[in-house]
Amino acid sequence: MSWSRSRVVLGDVDRPAAEYVERPPVDTVLTRAARPVLAALAAEIENEPVSLILTDATGVVLWRRSGDRGLLTTLDRVDLAPGFRYAETQVGTNGIGTALEVGVPVLVDGSQHFSGQLRSFSCAGAPVTHPITGAILGVVDLTTRAQHSNSLLLSFAKLAAARISERILEDAHELDRAVLNDYRAACQHSGRPVIAIGEEVLMINALTQQQFDAGDQMAIIEHARDARGVAKPFSTLTDLPSGTTARLSYEPTFAGDKLAGGIVRIKAQVSATTRSPLGAGRAPALRTIAGSSAVWRHTAQGVIDACKRREWLVLDGEPGVGKAALIRAVHQNVWAGHRLALLDAAELDSNELLDRAASEFDSGSDLAILHADVLHEPELVELTHVLQAAPPGPLARDPWVSLTRHPQAVDTSSLLRLFPKSISVPPLRYHLEDIPDLVRVLLDAAGATDLVLAPAALNQLMRLAWRGNVTQLRDVLEEVHRHRRSGVIEPEALPAECRATTRHNLTRMQALERDAIVDAIALHAGDKTAAAAALGMSRATIYRKIREFGIV
Incomplete structure (x- = not known):
């Protein structure tokens, strides 16, 4: 099956090349947990002709260690080195990419590799999964020369992956405890609405729910999400959908030297009831732009x-x-x-x-x-x-x-x-309720006066994050207009990027993969098994990708 997938993507090329990408940030959940685990394991195999490798969830090599300098030189010749992506779509069947595709540990011996230049190696890859979310974060791989292959490679890789997952759980508990402690202190001492946000947690106190309606709460949460990963305190004024102006004061939370998340204290500056009656007849009538929020x-x-x-x-x-x-x-x-x-x-x-x-x-x-x-x-x-x-x-x-x-x-x-x-x-994500008006204005500006988006399609657009804001929405509508000049647009006629609701930014390769999955599912009328077969991936893989990309 892996060879079939590789042949579909790579054809009959015998020496597919790994892609070099810019090194991703090293301070992640995976790398923080893996660093001490892999250092200890590397010491155990220092005198063995084996290389211990860690990759991210896309197959990019983050870390590599071996006591065998000759092996490292040989691995450099095939680009199995930090910064190179060893996904199946890049180099065909291999211990890293295939483990990511099937989601389980695999041992790929010598001739089982798709690429001819890799057949002198044996490699065992074990996915590292997040113990709470179940998401695959990366792969631990052990690579050696084919003549040194044995079943212990796979056992050692599985052990390393399990230890990293355990460490992630320990770290998560430590980080979550730090956020929880600061959250409790803020709720007790500030007497104000408070939100706590961490890598896996989001907490809102009762005062936030009492003082702000659902629309305002969602806007505040979006602002809090934007603060995720910020290591310095700051304050900002924001206008909420109800008309209230609120001051959001962010304070980061640390567990030792690790950024665990942050606490956002909220104070309403101007009440919607005392604000000048902009919503009651003072809404500006601007002919060339839209928005009534x-x-x-x-x-x-x-x-x-x-x-x-x-x-x-x-x-x-x-x-x-x-x-x-x-x-x-x-x-x-x-x-x-x-x-x-x-x-x-x-x-x-x-x-x-x-x-x-x-x-x-x-x-x-x-x-x-x-x-x-x-x-x-x-x-x-x-x-x-x-x-x-x-x-x-x-x-x-x-x-x-x-x-x-x-x-x-x-x-x-x-x-x-x-x-x-x-x-x-x-940004557009703070006033998504304006999307129906914007869609009409942007379609008219593009000359698509006879094109209408169905309510379900508009609802789908209002679920997206729109990191490119109105410009991105305009580009999407122009893409729709290139394929349809009149009629009603249903959700399935929207571009692939609009049929997934993932909130994190995708790499170019991930976006292409998402679009291919969306198109295959649409082509096969929602039959995910048939779509997986057409793409050369397993049924388990396509379901995992659907969850990761938020495909609807």
């Missing part, structure tokens, strides 16, 4: 107010959230007929940017400088001098200037002191 209306209203007052403004936000579109729509709404010049610092060289900005000022245009965060300090100083030539003021003839930046951009006081206000444009 409270968080989006609040953001748009802030830009409108600044534009009316001609107050210079900085818009922060992730790529693709619609900062430039919001500026254009607001300006058209407030100062129709007055020219707005949009200058993209990411597309213009610095001299052209400065010349264009000065020229637009001389002509009396309003100005929006996009992607200002790509400018270096000397360019920012020069831009400051240009902008100071026309200082902001209350009179209508004074220019209105806005900047857009990435939210993690470093503040530069020489420029920002000219801008009295900043507004954060929320």
